[in-house]
Amino acid sequence: MRNIVSVLGSRSFATALILSWIALLAVWIIPFQFYGLPTEQLQRIVYQEPFFQLVYALIVLNGVACVVVRLRSKIRQSIKMPGSSSCPRVPDAALAVEVGFDPARVSTALRAAGYRRMVEGDGWAWGVRNRWSPLGTVASHAGMVIVAVGILWSLQPGAVFSGTALVAEGETFTGDAAQYRSVDATPAPDEFPDVRFTLRDVDTSFYRDMLLFTQLDGVLETESGSRRRFSLASPHLVSPTTMVAVEDFGYAPSVTVKDARGVIDGPVIHKLKVFPPGSVDTFSVHDRGAGEFEIAMEVFGDAEVRDGVLRSKSFNLTDPRIRVDVTRVTSVGARNVILEHAVVAPGDSIEFEGVTLQVDEMREFGVFRIARMTPAPLLAAGLALVMLGLTMRLAFPRREALVATDGDSVLVSARQDVYRENDMLQARLAELLAEGR
Amino acid sequence: MMTTASMLFYWLGAASLIAAAVLGWRLLPQWRPMTWAGVGLLTVAALLRWIVTAHPPIFGTFENTIAAGWMIALYVLIAAGVRDRGPLGPRSLRYLLAWVPMLLAYGWFFNMTPYPLTISERSIIVDIHVLFAWLAFAVLLHAAMVALVVATRGADDEPGADHRLFKGVATGFVLFSAMLAVGSIYSYLLFGTWYAWELVETFAFIGWLGYGAVIHARLLFGWKGKPLAYAVLSLLPVLLATFWIWSIYSNTYHFFDIPEIRAG
Numbered sequence: 001m002r003n004i005v006s007v008l009g010s011r012s013f014a015t016a017l018i019l020s021w022i023a024l025l026a027v028w029i030i031p032f033q034f035y036g037l038p039t040e041q042l043q044r045i046v047y048q049e050p051f052f053q054l055v056y057a058l059i060v061l062n063g064v065a066c067v068v069v070r071l072r073s074k075i076r077q078s079i080k081m082p083g084s085s086s087c088p089r090v091p092d093a094a095l096a097v098e099v100g101f102d103p104a105r106v107s108t109a110l111r112a113a114g115y116r117r118m119v120e121g122d123g124w125a126w127g128v129r130n131r132w133s134p135l136g137t138v139a140s141h142a143g144m145v146i147v148a149v150g151i152l153w154s155l156q157p158g159a160v161f162s163g164t165a166l167v168a169e170g171e172t173f174t175g176d177a178a179q180y181r182s183v184d185a186t187p188a189p190d191e192f193p194d195v196r197f198t199l200r201d202v203d204t205s206f207y208r209d210m211l212l213f214t215q216l217d218g219v220l221e222t223e224s225g226s227r228r229r230f231s232l233a234s235p236h237l238v239s240p241t242t243m244v245a246v247e248d249f250g251y252a253p254s255v256t257v258k259d260a261r262g263v264i265d266g267p268v269i270h271k272l273k274v275f276p277p278g279s280v281d282t283f284s285v286h287d288r289g290a291g292e293f294e295i296a297m298e299v300f301g302d303a304e305v306r307d308g309v310l311r312s313k314s315f316n317l318t319d320p321r322i323r324v325d326v327t328r329v330t331s332v333g334a335r336n337v338i339l340e341h342a343v344v345a346p347g348d349s350i351e352f353e354g355v356t357l358q359v360d361e362m363r364e365f366g367v368f369r370i371a372r373m374t375p376a377p378l379l380a381a382g383l384a385l386v387m388l389g390l391t392m393r394l395a396f397p398r399r400e401a402l403v404a405t406d407g408d409s410v411l412v413s414a415r416q417d418v419y420r421e422n423d424m425l426q427a428r429l430a431e432l433l434a435e436g437r
Numbered sequence: 438m439m440t441t442a443s444m445l446f447y448w449l450g451a452a453s454l455i456a457a458a459v460l461g462w463r464l465l466p467q468w469r470p471m472t473w474a475g476v477g478l479l480t481v482a483a484l485l486r487w488i489v490t491a492h493p494p495i496f497g498t499f500e501n502t503i504a505a506g507w508m509i510a511l512y513v514l515i516a517a518g519v520r521d522r523g524p525l526g527p528r529s530l531r532y533l534l535a536w537v538p539m540l541l542a543y544g545w546f547f548n549m550t551p552y553p554l555t556i557s558e559r560s561i562i563v564d565i566h567v568l569f570a571w572l573a574f575a576v577l578l579h580a581a582m583v584a585l586v587v588a589t590r591g592a593d594d595e596p597g598a599d600h601r602l603f604k605g606v607a608t609g610f611v612l613f614s615a616m617l618a619v620g621s622i623y624s625y626l627l628f629g630t631w632y633a634w635e636l637v638e639t640f641a642f643i644g645w646l647g648y649g650a651v652i653h654a655r656l657l658f659g660w661k662g663k664p665l666a667y668a669v670l671s672l673l674p675v676l677l678a679t680f681w682i683w684s685i686y687s688n689t690y691h692f693f694d695i696p697e698i699r700a701g
Contacts, residue, residue, distance in 0.1 A: 015654070018646050022643050022647060025639055025646075033636045033639060039633050042635070212555060214554070243626075315700050383618045383621060384618075390610070394652075
């Protein structure tokens with residue numbers, strides 16, 4: 001068993017796995033990206049192709065074995081300190097400094113060079129800096145294993161939920177399955193995230209007359225009545241695993257249709273795909289008979305008439321006008337255009353065949369992604385541990401220094417375990433000692 | 438007027454840094470004040486542009502060449518010793534300084550119009566991600582230049598080259614990892630996915646694995662000198678692709694040279 005663990009945690013095995021992973025990405029994924037394969041398909045290849053999964057499984061085994069094999073030695077390396085009864089062996093490369101051994105002077109010089117946890121004996125002193133740095137190797141690899149476990153967990157059925165819902169200003173999202181426009185899978189009803197909010201406001205803005213989206217944020221009200229500001233870059237975190245994020249927006253006119261007998265339909269908020277200007281969307285309203293009116297709308301958010309043509313000056317919702325076409329569709333499917341290119345502003349109405357269509361107001365709706373990722377905290381913790389471990393080990397390597405008497409002079413030695421800047425560290429300590437600092 | 442002033446400072450800064458690279462190459466001590474002048478002028482240019490756009494120079498290829506050039510020039514000044522007054526001794530730093538005018542010139546081929554940030558970039562997390570990115574780029578590019586010196590002239594050409602090579606890779610690896618970690622968190626907040634495996638992210642991960650392999654090679658197998666240098670040099674195309682492929686290939690989340698689509 002020990003041999004198996006040693007092989008799995010060996011440096012050769014680790015190197016072979018790293019190179020294999022690089023080769024898979026370079027040979028398989030990069031060409032597909034240049035070919036234009038969609039991101040979702042690329043992700044499926046990276047996470048679900050057998051070759052990749054084999055590399056991942058072996059990397060997890062290698063990472064665990066690396067931690068198991070090296071943990072004890074790294075702990076020993078970190079807690080290692082000399083006893084005060086006898087001087088540690090002075091390396092041959094130690095520098096000789098022409099000063100007498102003065103414990104206070106030596107201690108001061110060691111502290112000035114950043115060494116702590118000193119051990120002092122008769123005619124010698126030893127200090128260490130970044131004592132626990134060797135544990136950084138274990139921490140970073142353990143973090144990578146945790147990230148890998150988190151990824152594997154996220155691939156299990158039910159671990160990740162992502163659904164899209166269109167919610168207009170003033171509407172309440174209750175989290176019911178029927179309110180989702182789409183979900184990435186079909187979970188059982190009790191697996192929908194427990195999310196409920198009322199959308200109070202959506203603000204959008206485009207730069208001048210350009211299709212450069214500079215603002216998409218708003219306010220939602222939670223069940224408790226508290227209001228939260230959200231934006232594309234700052235989603236509403238319901239819990240550490242669940243969030244509500246806005247992805248896009250659209251226009252949602254509130255429309256009432258009535259005739260002499262009263263209201264036929266409305267007021268209804270219709271969430272239309274009418275952005276950018278030029279896009280037309282339709283909705284249907286039943287007439288009092290067996291047929292229906294098919295109402296097509298095109299929204300000009302910042303309307304102007306130029307050369308007799310209705311256009312939009314910008315992509316902002318500043319002064320909207322709606323171009324309306326109405327087609328009567330009979331019960332047998334016959335179509336007859338009864339109103340063409342009528343233009344109406346919010347608050348106004350148009351009439352056709354005794355029917356009044358009123359656009360009460362123009363609202364905006366947000367396209368929200370409701371996501372639950374149960375392994376998210378584990379992934380975040382793994383990433384944090386990786387960064388902590390790398391920083392500990394590579395940015396703050398362990399250093400040891402020894403100053404020992406040698407007749408009328410002292411010998412100075414310093415060692416660093418990662419970069420081995422021994423000469424430089426020794427020279428620096430010798431300088432401090434000679435200066436009496 | 439702010440934009441015009443910003444561009445004036447930009448061109449003066451670019452000219453200074455071109456001169457600095459030439460002076461550095463020729464081992465003339467004037468490289469240092471010229472580089473400081475270039476960094477100062479680019480700083481003013483970036484600040485004036487910041488007033489117009491309300492964001493640091495991180496949006497689009499032109500702005501990112503300013504950020505990268507500035508970071509590399511400042512790195513060279515610090516690495517050469519702030520108190521030193523002499524010529525630019527280490528060959529690797531001369532090679533590195535030569536990248537500054539090349540990067541700035543690359544930016545000239547792109548739209549220089551200042552724009553406000555698009556919605557996906559409006560976050561302090563993006564600013565931190567970009568800061569780590571350009572720090573990592575400067576450090577790893579220097580490591581590549583040290584590798585070039587070692588590979589072509591031997592480690593003796595530059596005192597401490599072998600040590601500087603490994604330390605550069607290790608330091609750059611920490612910064613590169615921080616860039617990836619921050620980017621992953623932001624990707625999760627933005628898209629609900631920690632890693633999209635789009636073009637830039639794939640190159641970045643290949644680079645991360647590659648630099649990790651180099652560190653393993655040094656610490657576990659004792660690689661040094663030319664073998665280590667060749668290994669680092671082999672990653673230079675990956676490094677450049679990670680940081681610049683988005684400027685020529687738009688099918689990536691990192692593409693921000695936006696086309697000017699106008700209403701009406």
